[in-house]
Amino acid sequence: MIEFYGRGLLLDIEGTTASVAFVYDVMFPFVRRELDAYLESAWGTPELELVLRYIAQDAGSDSFAEWTQDDATEEAKRQRVSAEMTRLMDDDVKATGLKQLQGLIWKAGFDSGELVAAVFDDVPDALERWNAAGKDVRIYSSGSVAAQKMFFEHTNHGNLLPMFQGHYDTTTGPKKEAQSYRTIAGDFDFEPSQILFLSDVVAELDAAREAGMRTGLCYRPGNAPVENANGHTAIESFDQISIG
Structure with a gap:
């Protein structure tokens, strides 16, 4: 379980909000x-x-x-x-x-209509809860910002794009470098400690933590086994995130 009382959530896509297999x-x-x-x-x-x-x-x-x-x-x-x-x-x-x-x-x-993005079933309800609580929810993925927006606009749970307040891709910086997360925190206009980053990749979480963000490691069906979580709290569903 992750207890988070900050202001923003930053989400990966592949292996976090959607299955690796679909991608x-x-x-x-x-x-x-x-x-x-x-x-x-x-x-x-x-x-x-x-x-x-x-x-x-x-x-x-x-x-x-x-x-x-x-x-x-x-x-x-x-x-x-x-x-x-x-x-x-x-x-x-x-x-x-x-x-x-x-x-x-x-x-x-x-x-x-040939492509319909398959997001995990817990994602839509979590996005609704976070938005209702006034959290600023954004995406950081290696896929382009344009692709991210299309992805969430055409999902198996309908159009989820309005649930996000921002999108970042590799034009912001590499996902395994701490400076990228500092740049994103600056765009949020929050202290990094006020942002929770969720991903299935330990090296990305390491970089976000180095920048000062909170982190959560996603164990989703189909993800590659993680030998060393390196201290990142692991979750299997967004339902395991308690916000305040």
Whole structure:
């Protein structure tokens, strides 16, 4: 049980509010299936061009033009992007450009109704309780902010997006670095000690605790076993959080 009397809650998504299986078995395969078709249809659009800059920067170049300077045709450039995105997904790299591109592709799936986000059954009631108690509830995930909003807008429990007051992704900073959590606390405009961060990843919780936040380790069905909780209080459900 976690007793929390602070003002804000910061939540991870995968393995915390939703199952790892849904992300890996449904959402990621959807991106792989639609990747090339999306790149072809969206090529040259402003929203994709912004993401391509992130992808090039992740690859160590200053610009997309520099990164693809050896590619003679637009098709060759698209193939370079597709190959790099596939490599990053194969290696499970939390690159900002990949996450931004995944968000764009997932939008089509959520809009069509093919994708429906599967959140754990205890999540909607907990969000209602926390909001009713005046808590400021936000999300910090490696998935892009746009993808986070689509995810919670299209869940198996309906539209949960109004329950959140803010969203953060890796453009704020890496999830395993304490400075990222200090930055987020500053955006909350709370002292870090007034924020409870919930995640299934011990290294993320370590970073949040170093920044001064309270932490809770989520043991959800399908999560990888945790050999060392490193002092973080473990919970199996948001029902095990008492707020005041």
